[in-house]
Amino acid sequence: xxxxxxxxxxxxxxxxxxxxxxxxxxxxxxxxxxxxxxxxxxxxxxxxxxxxxxxxxxxxxxxxxxxxxxxxxxxxxxxxxxxxxxxxxxxxxxxxxxxxxxxxxxxxxxxxxxxxxxxxxxxxxxxxxxxxxxxxxxxxxxxxxxxxxxxxxxxxxxxxxxxxxxxxxxxxxxxxxxxxxxxxxxxxxxxxxxxxxxxxxxxxxxxxxxxxxxxxxxxxxxxxxxxxxxxxxxxxxxxxxxxxxxxxxxxxx
Amino acid sequence: xxxxxxxxxxxxxxxxxxxxxxxxxxxxxxxxxxxxxxxxxxxxxxxxxxxxxxxxxxxxxxxxxxxxxxxxxxxxxxxxxxxxxxxxxxxxxxxxxxxxxxxxxxxxxxxxxxxxxxxxxxxxxxxxxxxxxxxxxxxxxxxxxxxxxxxxxxxxxxxxxxxxxxxxxxxxxxxxxxxxxxxxxxxxxxxxxxxxxxxxxxxxxxxxxxxxxxxxxxxxxxxxxxxxxxxxxxxxxxxxxxxxxxxxxxxxxxxxxxxxxxxxxxxxxxxxxxxxxxxxxxxxxxxxxxxxxxxxxxxxxxxxxxxxxxxxxxxxxxxxxxxxxxxxxxxxxxxxxxxxxxxxxxxxxxxxxxxxxxxxxxxxxxxxxxxxxxxxxxxxxxxxxxxxxxxxxxxxxxxxxxxxxxxxxxxxxxxxxxxxxxxxxxxxxxxxxxxxxxxxxxxxxxxxxxxxxxxxxxxxxxxxxxxxxxxxxxxxxxxxxxxxxxxxxxxxxxxxxxxxxxxxxxxxxxxxxxxxxxxxxxxxxxxxxxxxxxxxxxxxxxxxxxxxxxxxxxxxxxxxxxxxxxxxxxxxxxxxxxxxxxxxxxxxxxxxxxxxxxxxxxxxxxxxxxxxxxxxxxxxxxxxxxxxxxx
Numbered sequence: 001x002x003x004x005x006x007x008x009x010x011x012x013x014x015x016x017x018x019x020x021x022x023x024x025x026x027x028x029x030x031x032x033x034x035x036x037x038x039x040x041x042x043x044x045x046x047x048x049x050x051x052x053x054x055x056x057x058x059x060x061x062x063x064x065x066x067x068x069x070x071x072x073x074x075x076x077x078x079x080x081x082x083x084x085x086x087x088x089x090x091x092x093x094x095x096x097x098x099x100x101x102x103x104x105x106x107x108x109x110x111x112x113x114x115x116x117x118x119x120x121x122x123x124x125x126x127x128x129x130x131x132x133x134x135x136x137x138x139x140x141x142x143x144x145x146x147x148x149x150x151x152x153x154x155x156x157x158x159x160x161x162x163x164x165x166x167x168x169x170x171x172x173x174x175x176x177x178x179x180x181x182x183x184x185x186x187x188x189x190x191x192x193x194x195x196x197x198x199x200x201x202x203x204x205x206x207x208x209x210x211x212x213x214x215x216x217x218x219x220x221x222x223x224x225x226x227x228x229x230x231x232x233x234x235x236x237x238x239x240x241x242x243x244x245x246x247x248x249x250x251x252x253x
Numbered sequence: 254x255x256x257x258x259x260x261x262x263x264x265x266x267x268x269x270x271x272x273x274x275x276x277x278x279x280x281x282x283x284x285x286x287x288x289x290x291x292x293x294x295x296x297x298x299x300x301x302x303x304x305x306x307x308x309x310x311x312x313x314x315x316x317x318x319x320x321x322x323x324x325x326x327x328x329x330x331x332x333x334x335x336x337x338x339x340x341x342x343x344x345x346x347x348x349x350x351x352x353x354x355x356x357x358x359x360x361x362x363x364x365x366x367x368x369x370x371x372x373x374x375x376x377x378x379x380x381x382x383x384x385x386x387x388x389x390x391x392x393x394x395x396x397x398x399x400x401x402x403x404x405x406x407x408x409x410x411x412x413x414x415x416x417x418x419x420x421x422x423x424x425x426x427x428x429x430x431x432x433x434x435x436x437x438x439x440x441x442x443x444x445x446x447x448x449x450x451x452x453x454x455x456x457x458x459x460x461x462x463x464x465x466x467x468x469x470x471x472x473x474x475x476x477x478x479x480x481x482x483x484x485x486x487x488x489x490x491x492x493x494x495x496x497x498x499x500x501x502x503x504x505x506x507x508x509x510x511x512x513x514x515x516x517x518x519x520x521x522x523x524x525x526x527x528x529x530x531x532x533x534x535x536x537x538x539x540x541x542x543x544x545x546x547x548x549x550x551x552x553x554x555x556x557x558x559x560x561x562x563x564x565x566x567x568x569x570x571x572x573x574x575x576x577x578x579x580x581x582x583x584x585x586x587x588x589x590x591x592x593x594x595x596x597x598x599x600x601x602x603x604x605x606x607x608x609x610x611x612x613x614x615x616x617x618x619x620x621x622x623x624x625x626x627x628x629x630x631x632x633x634x635x636x637x638x639x640x641x642x643x644x645x646x647x648x649x650x651x652x653x654x655x656x657x658x659x660x661x662x663x664x665x666x667x668x669x670x671x672x673x674x675x676x677x678x679x680x681x682x683x684x685x686x687x688x689x690x691x692x693x694x695x696x697x698x699x700x701x702x703x704x705x706x707x708x709x710x711x712x713x714x715x716x717x718x719x720x721x722x723x724x725x726x727x728x729x730x731x732x733x734x735x736x737x738x739x740x741x742x743x744x745x746x747x748x749x750x751x752x753x754x755x756x757x758x759x760x761x762x763x764x765x766x767x768x769x770x771x772x773x774x775x776x777x778x779x780x781x782x783x784x785x786x787x788x789x790x791x792x793x794x795x796x797x798x799x800x801x802x803x804x805x806x807x808x809x810x811x812x813x814x815x816x817x818x819x820x821x822x823x824x825x826x827x828x829x830x831x832x833x834x835x836x837x838x839x840x841x842x843x844x845x846x847x848x849x850x851x852x853x854x855x856x857x858x859x860x861x862x863x864x865x866x867x868x869x870x871x872x873x874x875x876x877x878x879x880x881x882x883x884x
Contacts, residue, residue, distance in 0.1 A: 027512075028512055029511070029513060029514050034514045040737070040787060040788075041737035042737075045737070045779060045780045045787075045788035046781025046786040046787065046788050046789070047787065048784075049787070050296070050297070051478075052296055052300045052478040052480065053304065054478065054515075054518065055305070055519070055627075056622070056623065056626070056627075057394065057619065058296075058300045058304050058305070074627070076627075097784075098785040099785070101449075101785050111405060112405060112408065112409070115409070116402065116405060116409055117361035117402065119359055119361070125352060125355030125356055125359055126314070126351070126355040128358050129370035130363075130366055132365065135363045135365070135366060139389075142363060142388070143394070145304075145394065182361065182363070184358075
């Protein structure tokens, strides 16, 4: 049950590029990544695309399909009308390397800036006791496959290159929230640092990140908003603010 | 394009090729030993195939059933491998796995919990007790993320102590290694290129750890990603190392079969561990017919007992859906061949009748997601269609168990799926993630102590010249062979002639056809330039896959018995003579040569862990009479 479909694929590099039209066969049940591979094997041997697992688990094949940030391996061709041209472009928030491949090193730099997990100094292997209900909050954020679609869609950096320096982005807000809610993490000032060092305040909770998350992580509701609320509580509560100054407390517990 | 080829040069104590669980665990160990480590990965950091592991990591912590201990785990592993495992690897693995899991927790991993707040453990095929530490069905993601974050933690410490985060560990993402370089008979470094732009890279280092994973992409239907092209296997062969028992490939019994685009994608064994049953198109729960004699005392032969086991494991035998993977894969294959398969050539796997929708979504979230999004099947209401998929290679680089040093190549080490011996003829589910951690750590330590007592050798200019010529060659050839087409041809050959069920004539045919493709790859031509060019990348992967496929076919044709992940239609039973033999592949520069070597016999203390009547099922009378070796 194969049919011909029309694709419009962005081809080019850092210097220049353009959308190129191709007609390719698509079979029942295929996803966009399948037809990209068919184009690669039969018409454009050097078409650049990243992918690994083809099962929505590794987050490599992130791209924009008809302008929407998506995983190509989880986007069914059948979702589009038969006469519709599917336009495939690289992630817009990151510099293009070639065709559908972008330079996502921004994210790896930001990952380096989040202070690592700090367990109690006397924690011995095998001795930790945690209840399921207590680990589940962080487990939700640890489902993140680092596809960086949330980073791509976030308007704070999507059209504002200048913000990248001071803004870690949704992926790393959930990383901070995950550590903050981790029953064994001892670092007490994570929320404050999220605000002061990682640009949490620049997020104005439009929930675009949550919408594109292929793991359905409630980035805004479960990570960003709770952190913002706690930061605000302390920042604008005069008694606690004064207390924090007098006692020179490092963090906001 | 410009003919002026750029080259970067780097100097490290240890180069780790592969950034999955084994590679990252090795890197951490080597760093902690005070050495400078380069980690090379073909993909972006954090995307390695470990991320796909679903069910869990096997370790006899005894959190759910306190009768569990390393001896039970060792016995299960040897049984699962049909006693062809290297006993010492299975022993180290069983003894050290719990520490490796607990250590992950200290590094931030969050496993699912028992009621007492300990790490929860789940049932899996071939494991006597609930043994797999897990996080839903995304345990591999948890493992790789934890290791990735451990590397970052060490780098942050190095930034504080030494002023540069990358002073001791640096990750080189999207680099293909094309050669392991040797000088004066020992490892001197590696050569490769950056996938992004084709810039060539030389790493000079006295020790190289292969942690490149598997070979699934040599097969048509596989659960493996594009990276599983046997790079480490081929690099080891070309560097003068050996591969052991490459005929043993694990066909995971449950891969997706429909629609065609998802064929082969893994359906975790946890579905059966959580109570999923296999049925044919007659609605018959067929696994009861396929319990082999060696397992008759451990598996239920009727549905009532099998169902009771989920509630009372002490007084009932296990359901046969939880037999080792090779048995279940062969059973499914037989049902389909006998015309009792599903519409699309699989069988049915159903967990909806045993668990509520809520529990299924909680324990098997990514399975629910995967079937719902890719196949339009709601597994909380209906059965999945599943069939065997090439999943794992038991064979691999011949290593010293304690140090992971590759036999015959000073300075070369191997850990994880690329190493052989640990799993014998068949790997148990959950033993892969624990293997990565146990032997990743050992490889890191082994390489570190080797580096500390050896003198580095300089890479010669002629070696660099040869390596650089090889990288340039796909653009210079004019033969016109398309690498994508050759890859597809190879996959058809392995699928049809070296698959689950093998015969001598088909294997001989495969060997000839693989040799023919090997000639034709001399004519592979790629279009475009060096800038992120997948056709160019595939031309090197293809060379590796061909060597691996040749080794598998040549090992398979000489092993005239059926055992674990090697089933011969013309020799359908196990042969005690072959249990004592490893097939050793080496490369003479032109072709793979396979010879036989004795399997090291178990020492007495391990031999005596088994009931002699069980050993009699696998060993000859002379072997059981002789007993274990006195150390």
